[in-house]
Amino acid sequence: MADALHTLSAAELGRRLAAGTLTSRALCEALIARYQAVNETVGAFTYLDQADVLAQADASDARRKAGQGRGPLEGIPVAIKDNIAVKGQPLTCSSKMLASLVSPYDSHVAERLRAAGAILYGRLNMDEFAMGSSTENSAIRKTFNPWDLARIPGGSSGGSAAALAAGLVPLSLGSDTGGSIRQPASHCGVVGLKPTYGLISRFGLVAFASSLDQIGPMARSIEDCELLLNALSSADGRDMTCFGPSDRTLTPAGDAKKLRIGIPKGFLGKGVAPEVAAAVNAAVEFYRAQGCAISEVELPSADLAVPTYYVVATAEASSNLGRYDGVRYGHRSASAGTPVEMMTASRSEGFGPEVKRRILLGTFVLSAGYADAYYVRALRARAKIRSEYLAALAGVDVLLTPTVPTPAFKVGEKASDPLQLYLEDIFTIPANLAGLPAISVPCGKSGHLPVGFHLVGAPLSEAKLLAAGRLFETAHGFAHQQAAL
Amino acid sequence: MAEGFDIDHLAKLARLSLTAEEKALYSSQLNQILGHFQALAEADLPATIDDARVVNEAALRSDEPGPVLGAEAVTRIAPASRDGQISVPRVVDDES
Numbered sequence: 186m187a188d189a190l191h192t193l194s195a196a197e198l199g200r201r202l203a204a205g206t207l208t209s210r211a212l213c214e215a216l217i218a219r220y221q222a223v224n225e226t227v228g229a230f231t232y233l234d235q236a237d238v239l240a241q242a243d244a245s246d247a248r249r250k251a252g253q254g255r256g257p258l259e260g261i262p263v264a265i266k267d268n269i270a271v272k273g274q275p276l277t278c279s280s281k282m283l284a285s286l287v288s289p290y291d292s293h294v295a296e297r298l299r300a301a302g303a304i305l306y307g308r309l310n311m312d313e314f315a316m317g318s319s320t321e322n323s324a325i326r327k328t329f330n331p332w333d334l335a336r337i338p339g340g341s342s343g344g345s346a347a348a349l350a351a352g353l354v355p356l357s358l359g360s361d362t363g364g365s366i367r368q369p370a371s372h373c374g375v376v377g378l379k380p381t382y383g384l385i386s387r388f389g390l391v392a393f394a395s396s397l398d399q400i401g402p403m404a405r406s407i408e409d410c411e412l413l414l415n416a417l418s419s420a421d422g423r424d425m426t427c428f429g430p431s432d433r434t435l436t437p438a439g440d441a442k443k444l445r446i447g448i449p450k451g452f453l454g455k456g457v458a459p460e461v462a463a464a465v466n467a468a469v470e471f472y473r474a475q476g477c478a479i480s481e482v483e484l485p486s487a488d489l490a491v492p493t494y495y496v497v498a499t500a501e502a503s504s505n506l507g508r509y510d511g512v513r514y515g516h517r518s519a520s521a522g523t524p525v526e527m528m529t530a531s532r533s534e535g536f537g538p539e540v541k542r543r544i545l546l547g548t549f550v551l552s553a554g555y556a557d558a559y560y561v562r563a564l565r566a567r568a569k570i571r572s573e574y575l576a577a578l579a580g581v582d583v584l585l586t587p588t589v590p591t592p593a594f595k596v597g598e599k600a601s602d603p604l605q606l607y608l609e610d611i612f613t614i615p616a617n618l619a620g621l622p623a624i625s626v627p628c629g630k631s632g633h634l635p636v637g638f639h640l641v642g643a644p645l646s647e648a649k650l651l652a653a654g655r656l657f658e659t660a661h662g663f664a665h666q667q668a669a670l
Numbered sequence: 671m672a673e674g675f676d677i678d679h680l681a682k683l684a685r686l687s688l689t690a691e692e693k694a695l696y697s698s699q700l701n702q703i704l705g706h707f708q709a710l711a712e713a714d715l716p717a718t719i720d721d722a723r724v725v726n727e728a729a730l731r732s733d734e735p736g737p738v739l740g741a742e743a744v745t746r747i748a749p750a751s752r753d754g755q756i757s758v759p760r761v762v763d764d765e766s
Contacts, residue, residue: 287747289744345735489709491706512756513756515749524761536686541686542699545696558711561712565719568718568720569716604702604706666724
């Protein structure tokens, strides 16, 4: 097939598979060839079992031939961030702590993908335990931005975004605790959606900060992103925060040209690169010209979002990562003395610097004498931020901002300054604190580097976010972008 | 706000063993980060705290046994096991 399969959308591949002009085996063979050609350069994948992929593809082709195809994802590869469990595959979280762990079970989303006939395609690099904004915190390897190999792809789902931009796979899964789907999507010129808290089960997602974590779809177009979201979304009693069957009805999309769009006051000012502000302003003017009502909204506590997030997230992480004690699974130090010495040595050897930093910070904000001043105040600030966002979203359908203040920075540029890295998430964090759905949509370039805008909506308004994104994408042709490699 | 920050105490609570260089680095970085948190101390905040729930649904399932990983699957991923059980360093001294 002359037109390179790695450039096609999941929707188009699905149409060819359904029409019988393409087999899943031929598709997977083409993507494996692409993997062999460019993965070493980009570093998006940390693992790919090629024989297993081809066996899954053959099984899919056999189902289709027997008239037992399972829907639009039948035979389509979906690559998975390495903190989401797939039975029989590594589950390392890009950490030495879990370097030898092979998952004994499937996550809920892996079950959903199998039920949809998708090919579970390899493991994607990430910041260790999803802590980071550049994928530089991976203990396995670095991932580079396919648009500029001297730059970071974003993080923590950097492998998920880079794999799409490099044409390594048509669809991927990420996880998002403070922006870890949307920020790398913006830096790599792809679409990334963080669903409403509770829409997608986290059963089988390795926990970082449980009141914030969500799994979400990533793709090169809105249509593909929606295809994957629909496959993942279903009730699951194994995640008690996951909506039950009666509570998960999405708000209808409505007419995207009649959307009321709020622009938070001051968000396009200080700290936003001029080219980013220009691209986002152009998107605002596009929506205005389409007939959307644009208005300015007040979010007075926005400046509290970053400190609130880093208190809540590290507190929860320090608790969640207490399970890595070298006893039941994960790294165990060979220098074991007493059980406590064994646990301390195992954790000290297994965790990397950013994970240790966050565990120490989380331990401090929860410790006796400080919990009221930090953790409890952060929970109160979170309540304020959430109420301000819900109040703003009572008057408009979506809030529009940049996804990230600046384009992708150079590898190593911010590695020694954790606070600067934390500020990468300034626009994405509030959606996690408030449990709201949010999407990053490609909207242009700063030089050769992709820029995205960010939409946040009311709970369960994913269809509106996708419709708004589709209106922009259709008019601008930013769908299916791939870096030349 | 970061008065009383004791890196040795924190490391002990977190079950982490830090080198002298790590202690100096993390102390400096955590102080810088905690300085950024000063905005939280100064903010006018509501008395209520956030419970992180989006939809107020009673999501508790019935307390019934369900499928579990078997001993074979569990011991296969354990760092050390013997006779179908996870083995750990000796906890109780048998000489007393």
